[in-house]
Amino acid sequence: MKNALMRLAELLLGFVLLVAGAANVGAGSVGDDGRVQGKVDAPLTLIEYSDFTCGYCMKFFKETLPRLQATYIDTGKIKFVYRDYPRADRGVGVEAAVAARCAGAQGRYWAMHDRLFGEGSRLNSGSFKSVAKALGLDQGEFGKCFDERRHLESIFQDRREANRW
Numbered sequence: 001m002k003n004a005l006m007r008l009a010e011l012l013l014g015f016v017l018l019v020a021g022a023a024n025v026g027a028g029s030v031g032d033d034g035r036v037q038g039k040v041d042a043p044l045t046l047i048e049y050s051d052f053t054c055g056y057c058m059k060f061f062k063e064t065l066p067r068l069q070a071t072y073i074d075t076g077k078i079k080f081v082y083r084d085y086p087r088a089d090r091g092v093g094v095e096a097a098v099a100a101r102c103a104g105a106q107g108r109y110w111a112m113h114d115r116l117f118g119e120g121s122r123l124n125s126g127s128f129k130s131v132a133k134a135l136g137l138d139q140g141e142f143g144k145c146f147d148e149r150r151h152l153e154s155i156f157q158d159r160r161e162a163n164r165w
Helices: 002-011 055-073 092-104 109-122 128-134 139-148 152-164
Strands: 016-020 044-050 078-084
Touching: 044 055, 044 152, 055 078, 055 109, 078 092, 078 152, 092 109, 092 128, 092 139, 092 152, 109 128, 128 139
Parallel strands: 044 078
Antiparallel strands: 016 044
């Protein structure tokens, strides 16, 4: 187990937290709100705090996460939890987090997450509704959720949680 954890530690590039005993996370609940992948009872929980506009976070998404997915998440060794960590209080990073949460309200969090990281530096305020349309989301519901910034408080709660760690 120690060698496997060392290999895992070598893979991690972004701001992530590996927690043994998921029930004892401490800073916040790790319930499945659509931003969790892997077995619910995995022995370890990996929490990523991330910003859709962060270059290192994109590098983690493109290079490290696929390896973690194949080796640890898909095999039930780790539960992976995504948490928002917008670096600014407003702007495209916050809007991207809102868009992902609004997609999650329609059961498509990971599809939006992957698309946003795939867009990378091309993200802009006008792109989120067209991405939602491309993903087949209900446009009226998504637009209302996005325009009202329904998940804004929860997004900043994630950031406060990370800062407590």
